Amino acid sequence: MDKIKEYIQDIRKEMKKVSWPDQQELIDYTIVVVVFTVLLSAFIFVIDQVYSTVLEAIYQ
Secondary structure (H helix, E strand, O other): OHHHHHHHHHHHHHHHHOOOOOHHHHHHHHHHHHHHHHHHHHHHHHHHHHHHHHHHHHHO
């Protein structure tokens, strides 16, 4: 039981050392992640469409 208590105390000590972002930073980072995800998804979609078109032309 003492090991569990010590473990939880260590977690609390480490969590106090963490540098948490403020609300505006969190919003900015979230926007960056969403925009990057949309752009990457669009890029993969375009590449998939190009490959599909090329393969259709080859196999027909």
